[in-house]
Amino acid sequence: MPKRRHRDPWPSEVHIVYMGDRPKDVLLGEPQHRSMLEQVIGSRVSESLVHSYQRSFNGFAANLSDEEAMEISRMSQVVSVFPSKVRQLHTTRSWNFVGFPVNARRASYESDVIIGMLDTGIWPESDSFSDEGFGPPPTKWKGTCQSSSNFTCNK
Known part of the structure; x- marks a missing residue:
């Protein structure tokens, strides 16, 4: 009998969380992003966080389920959340x-x-x-x- 594959109940894809202008205090950027992620996904922050943007705008890319992306989008600091798309x-x-x-x-x-x-x-x-x-x-x-x-x- 073939082994049954474990299916992730929360399939994820990379989402961009856009928070507006770049942080005035660069030291707050990534710690703030990690804190926000932790509120939604708990201890999986290191596995989820793909990139913390701090030079041209404030935001981050993270592997999120649609439900997690929706929850983050409701946070007051967030302007928008959208799936990352690879473009040619x-x-x-x-x-x-x-x-x-x-x-x-x-x-x-x-x-x-x-x-x-x-x-x-x-x-x-x-x-x-x-x-x-x-x-x-x-x-x-x-x-x-x-x-x-x-x-x-x-x-």
Whole structure:
């Protein structure tokens, strides 16, 4: 007779618990996150906590059941709780990729800001880097393109 597998009565997935702006006192970040988790899941905090965010915003990622995520979402310090999703890299045109409407209010300085750079090892000539439809680089931009015989620069 085959062994019966133990089924977790509270299946979990990674959830992001967003608590707003980053903590003013960085020392309070992770201890506060651990304390909140402990109130909901007890002693399993070390197994559940995936990451404590403290540099760009205040929050944490943790393995939680839907019921646990709902309980944490009711805490006064929590803005929102949502399942973490793995995304595939698609484009450098982030505004459209994220799905913001064309007529959404946008900051006047956004086109001059580089939020991050991910080194995925993809080739520069990939369609993801197409400059079709882009205007010239901003006049304030001081970068250069260091091209070689096997590399093509774009805007």
